[in-house]
Amino acid sequence: MEVSEVSGVVFREGAPADTVLVLQEGSLEVSVCGRHLETLGPGACVGSAGVLRKFHLHTVSTPSGISALVWSTSIHEICRLLNKWEEKHHAENWKLIERILLFDFLPDQQKARLSELPVRVQVFQAGDLVSSKGDMVSSIFVVKTGRLRGVLDPPGHHPTPRLHAKYLPGDVVCSGCCLPQRRQFPLRWHVVADTDCKMLSLDFQTLLQLFGDDLDECLQRAFMVFGLNQVPFMAGFSCTQKLLLAKAMEVAVYKPGETLVDVQFAVIFDGAMLVERDDVVEELGHGDRYIDSTLFSPQEEAERIDLDCPEDQAPLSEAARLVAGDAGLTVATLAGKGAAQAFKELGVSPVLSAEDTTDIALEVLQARRVSVLRHLSCNQIERLVKQLVPRVYACETLIFEQGEIGTAFYIIASGQVQVSIDGKPVRTLARHGHFGERALLFEEPRSASVRVLSVEAELWCLEKAAFVEVLTDHLREEIMRRIEIQDSNVELQDLTHVRVIGIGGFGNVRLVEDRHTGLRYALKQVKKVDGIVPDHVRGECGLLAEMDHPFILDIMNTYETSTSLYILMEYIMGGTLRHVIKVSGALDRAAACFYVGSLILVLEVLHDRNIVYRDLKPENVMVDSRGYVKLIDFGIAKRLDQDGRTFTCIGSPHYMAPEAILSRREGYGTEVDTWALGILLFELVCGCRPFGDGVKDKQEVFEAILKQALKFPESYSDECGRDLLQAMLQKSPENRLGDGVFGWDDIKEHPYFTEPSSNLFDGIVERLVRPPYTPTGECPCDGVPQEVTKDQWREEKTIARTRTTLVRRAVRLEGAEKVGGRETQCTKKTRGQ
Incomplete structure (x- = not known):
């Protein structure tokens, strides 16, 4: 659209219409046959009705002697945008329908015919009644965006209506149509929109034209195939x-x-x-x-x-x-x-064979259950699966003996094995279990013996040599470093003060050293309030303790004294992303892809666990010694409940999404992190924030976020980057890229990330991408009163009580196994076997 100043008659009644105007400043008078109808103010849109009829229905003019500032666009541009929008959404709709397993059994030829059928899009607001009990259903409905629920009680007639079903993006609503002889049948429950949502519908009569009289049987079989696909x-x-x-x-x-x-x-x-x-x-x-x-x-x-x-x-x-x-x-x-x-x-x-059980190995490895393999890319995991060798062992066969040097890792395809230490059974592993992973990295004796317990057992074996071929040197060093740190069992008395590296309202962060091993850590001290650790600190420790991601700050232990809680974390020496921006200025596309791509991998994991971070900004992204990112400060991160919403207005103002600012109305979910990442990307490539940059007053920043349009500096000319930022910074979360059915995949598949390298994300995980900035030394901490803090440290060393409040994640090193639905803790000696 173009902005211009107009005065006098803008549109004349009966004249050809080919332009639409949006008033920015001033006013416009609307009249018909010389009779005044109304006066329009800023924000009014004029000309659209005339464009539809190809001639103007009214005369539109400015008040006498006064001009107005308007935005204008032509009918040709509108048609181009509408066609582009239609093509985009048609492709999105069929991309969703093709992923629905309900039609997964169809041959490609029939699928092609299916994609030619018209799809109706229906929009509902939160609280709308989509369908009522007893309605005759004549379509298949697919949830595109939003959430719905099926209830047995009429909405509004019962304080807590009985829940029958929940529908999320990609789910099929009213899919009881798959039952035989149910071409049209009354709905047995009410369907209500929990949030604003969009639905796609395929008409039964249209499907009948494709399938003929076999529609019932086809839909019935399709639903059976849907169940088979889950196995x-x-x-x-x-x-x-x-x-x-x-x-x-x-x-x-x-x-x-x-x-x-x-x-x-x-x-x-x-x-x-x-x-x-x-x-x-x-x-x-x-x-x-x-x-x-x-x-x-x-x-x-x-x-x-x-x-x-x-x-x-x-x-x-x-x-x-x-x-x-x-x-x-x-x-x-x-x-x-x-x-x-x-x-x-x-x-x-x-009985699962080597050829048929590849999916089992993929399921185990891709589920990130194996600590040593947890940080591999999907490409590396697929390569490892091809190296697995199936072996069948008879009952009582000894797989390996305690004390021998390990050279292989095993996944159980079928059967059971028994793990023993010093001749005493300590646990039993069954199908999908695994053991011996530490042998892939370390030349160390097995800590236990493993023997077949069932009639026979089929095991998948991965030799160390094959594993080493898949791993890059940098990734191997990183995995070994993390395991070495996680293996350490450090007590507060073992730490010596080096210097203070940060001071805040909560307390301070010190660089400390283990006097036994020489390993360095960051130790965060949080002062108690009335003898109690603040709840948000407990929550942050809990979230960090369950995280095990190479781009998330690792927490080792917590210790408690009479006055403080100490949090032992890995030490990150490279400073924050804010420091990188100050040193480098606006970043080029490759550098921005590296940092934002790394954060996408982190946020993807958090959102999979239903955790919203809520405080993404350069100050909370640190850079390690090799230049890779580390997300820190989970102080306001939150695990969402089943409905996926929270209502607290919280965060750093410049990075808060519109729905977070207006949170008391409808709440928000993980989509606020997508917005914040868009703001961060804008700042990286443009050198400034898009809304309220330089403004300190919080309310003024909120006003800018809610009302100002997204504008790019003239210096930023990357059209692909502009397209991505416009899609990520949509004020409506429903229209925001990354918040639809396919989540982060939509962002990862954007040309901005795929054009430089189609393997960007795998390259980051495998540490094949060279970071744009590598620290040359430790980030300075000027103005820190180290002497005083060191004295306080000596006083705190007189421990009132020391208590480890977080057990190291057992899942990392197989310290715990779930047996019969219960968690049983094993001794440290059994790890790795």
């Missing part, structure tokens, strides 16, 4: 194989309380199924799946499982009892004989 062993099957399994499944209707017999796999269409096992009852609802433990075992092995179990050892699990819920049950089931026959026809052995 790693079967997700890798071809469409033909999945359909063969779906044909072996039977749809049955059960009365309330009726028992299901001989069911190995089930997908619930409607109602609820109660799974009773070991005195625990689990309720499965619509769309849930049930998998029996014997599904992937030969029938003869399943029958003798109890006979082979030692007398002093309980079976792995008792057979589950399946019962229909209070409202009855409609379910697709795969019975024992049907499963065996289907697998036989597929030519697939239920």
Whole structure:
């Protein structure tokens, strides 16, 4: 749009219309046939009705002798933008529909026909009633943005309506249409929008034109395939194989309380199924799946499982009892004989083979359960999986013995193994378990012996040589450094003061050294208030303790004295990103991609855990000795509850999103971090903040964020960067890039990151990308009264009590295993084996 000054008649009644104006300053008079209708003020849009009819319906002019300032654009530009918008959203809609597993079984030819069908977009506001109980449903609805819920009680008639279902982006609403003979049926619950949301709908009649009379069967099978896709062993099957399994499944209707017999796999269409096992009852609802433990075992092995179990050892699990819920049950089931026959026809052995269990290895490694492998990129993990060697061991076979030098790491594909220390059993590992990972990095004796406990066990073995080939030198050094630090068991009395590196209202941060090992740490002292540690500090410690990410500050331990809480953290010497900006000025695209790309990897992990950071700014991003980022200060970070919203107006004003400023109205979620990252990117490439830069008054900053349009300095001409920033800094979170169905993937796939290098994010994780700034020495800490603080340190060394309040994350080094749903702590000696 262009800005210009106008006076006199702007539009004349009946004249051709090809321009739309938005008034910025002054006023405009609107009249018809010489009769005055109204006076328009700043913000008014004129000309749009005329453009639609190709001629102006009114005469628009400025008051006599007075000019006005307007923004204008032509009909051609409007059409170009509308076409671009339409193409973009059509592609987005079908990108979403193609990812819906409901249509996953369709051949490519039919999928192509499906994508040509019209998609209707419906918009609802929070609290709107989308569909009522009893409505005749005639479409498949897909949630594009927002959240909805299905309730059994009429909205507004019950203080706490009974919840039937929750719908998130990508979910299918009213998917009971998959049941047979349900082409049009009354809805059995009310669907209400929890937040503002957009829905895509595909009409049944339109789908009927594509599928013909087989629509019911196709949708039914599609929903069965949806359930099969959730099982790693079967997700890798071809469409033909999945359909063969779906044909072996039977749809049955059960009365309330009726028992299901001989069911190995089930997908619930409607109602609820109660799974009773070991005195625990689990309720499965619509769309849930049930998998029996014997599904992937030969029938003869399943029958003798109890006979082979030692007398002093309980079976792995008792057979589950399946019962229909209070409202009855409609379910697709795969019975024992049907499963065996289907697998036989597929030519697939239920005893997992090397070729068929790649997905299990990927699941274990990609879930980041193995401490040594936790920081590898997806590309590195896939390369490692190709190096895994399957081995089958008979009962009582010794895998390795305590004291021997380890050279391999193992993943359990099937069966059980027993871990023993000094001849005494300490734990049992089963399918998806793993052991021996420290052998991949260290030349050290095994700390335990491992022996096969079951009839046989199939293990996947990764040799150290193969692991070393995949790892880069820098990443290997970083992993070993982190494990060395995490292995240390430092007490407060072991630390000696070096110097103060930071002072704040909470207390101070010192550089300290372990007098036994020489390792250096940062020690943060937080003074107690009335003898109590502030709640936000406890919360920060809890969040940091569960984080194990190479770009998040690592916390080792906390100690408590009579007056303070001490937090022992890794020492980061390179200063903050604010220091980098001061040294380097505005950054080029490659440098900005490095820093923002690193932070995307961090925020992606936090948001996956439903944690909103809320304080992203250069001061909270530090640079380590090699130039890689570290996110610090989780003081106001928060784990969101199930509805994903919080209502506290908090953060650093210049980086706060509009919805955070207006939080008391509708609240906000993790999308505020996307906005803050956009502000940070703007600051990195433009050298200033986009809203309220240089303004100190908080209210003035908020006013700028809420009302000012995004403007770029003339010096910043990167069109791709401008496009990314405009998308990330949309004031409405619904329209903000990164807050849709595909989350951070939408940002990571933007040309701004993919054009320089399609492997940017893997390169950062693998430490193949050279940081734009590498510290040459420790960041100076001027003006710190080290003498006084050192004296205070000596006084604090008289410990009233020392207590470790955070146990080192057991998941890092296999210090704890979950057995039967309970956490059992093992001795430090068992780590790594």
